Amino acid sequence: MAQLVITAVTVEHRSKSEVAATYRLSRRWVQKLVARYVAEGEAAFEPRSRRPHSSPRRTPDSLEDEIIEMRKFLAESGRTPALPPFPITWRSGTDMDRAHQRCGGC
Numbered sequence: 001m002a003q004l005v006i007t008a009v010t011v012e013h014r015s016k017s018e019v020a021a022t023y024r025l026s027r028r029w030v031q032k033l034v035a036r037y038v039a040e041g042e043a044a045f046e047p048r049s050r051r052p053h054s055s056p057r058r059t060p061d062s063l064e065d066e067i068i069e070m071r072k073f074l075a076e077s078g079r080t081p082a083l084p085p086f087p088i089t090w091r092s093g094t095d096m097d098r099a100h101q102r103c104g105g106c
Contacts, residue, residue, distance in 0.1 A: 003045045005030055006037045 001023070008019045009030065016034065020027040037044040
């Protein structure tokens with residue numbers, strides 16, 4: 001879609017407003033695509049990652065490591081290693097799925 005929009009503006013010399021209306025896009029998005037093409041050339045045609053730059057609510061690595069060690073200790077000592085993450089989640093206020101995956105489901 002980006003290549004189609006950029007081509008319509010740069011090669012066919014259609015106005016950005018006209019292209020936006022034709023493809024049912026915002027004029028601002030068309031402007032952004034064309035600006036990206038001017039700055040980056042052919043690389044502007046490639047899709048961009050939608051991954052966020054940061055994850056402020058992510059569980060800190062130190063807490064994940066602590067949980068993994070605790071679960072390994074429980075598994076080695078014969079206690080129930082597969083404790084549900086609810087007590088830990090409730091205490092820390094974070095989602096522990098990632099820690100559970102890192103320790104191999106321990």
